[in-house]
Amino acid sequence: MIHEESIANIINDDSFIEAMKELKQMHLDMIVNSDVDEKEAREICYLRITTINEIMSHLQGIADGKKINNTKWNI
Secondary structure, three states, X not given: OOOHHHHHHHHOOHHHHHHHHHHHHHHHHHHHOOOXXXXXXXXXXXXXXXXXXXXXXXXXXXXXXXXXXXHHHHO
16 A cells, blocks of 8 residues: 555655756756767667656655545545
């Protein structure tokens, strides 16, 4: 079972946020510093950044699930 509060604690943790930013920046730097003929490397970096964004969105959705459920009962 997934605990929304635990996920919320993780995605709001400053160290986790910083680690995700650094990971995305590392891949952005690889794209920026790639040579013209390194199309595959840029595509892989793009896919990794997209994956990080999707994971973060998914975790945020789980964390927001508790807020949504609490709001339903207040209506």
